[in-house]
Amino acid sequence: MLNKLQHATPVSATDTHATSAVATISGIPAATMYVTDISGSSDKAGSILTVKQGSTTIWEVQLASTVAGINAFSHTFASPLVSALGASISVTVDGTAVCKSNLAGFYL
Numbered sequence: 001m002l003n004k005l006q007h008a009t010p011v012s013a014t015d016t017h018a019t020s021a022v023a024t025i026s027g028i029p030a031a032t033m034y035v036t037d038i039s040g041s042s043d044k045a046g047s048i049l050t051v052k053q054g055s056t057t058i059w060e061v062q063l064a065s066t067v068a069g070i071n072a073f074s075h076t077f078a079s080p081l082v083s084a085l086g087a088s089i090s091v092t093v094d095g096t097a098v099c100k101s102n103l104a105g106f107y108l
Helices: 002-006
Strands: 009-017 020-025 033-042 048-053 056-062 071-082 089-094 099-107
Touching: 020 033, 033 048, 033 089, 056 071, 089 099
Parallel strands: 020 099
Antiparallel strands: 009 020, 009 099, 020 089, 033 071, 033 099, 048 056, 048 089
């Protein structure tokens, strides 16, 4: 696997929006995406961060509130989430006035 990782191409995406921030990495034909890191923040209490492969939810979490009252979440996967060959990957965070979503990983 190390030899494969030496030839991996890093990718990342970020988005900011009022009601729905969607960071998307488009699918690449004949490539598999590996999601290593995700994060999101929102002004909305109970906001949800959703990771999707295409239109299918593959991972989801409710954002935790910080002492400052910000709803935020950040996670590094010990074992990356792996997409189907050629599939897009996205991270969505909902909000009422401002939300942010971030996605990082690599493809082979």
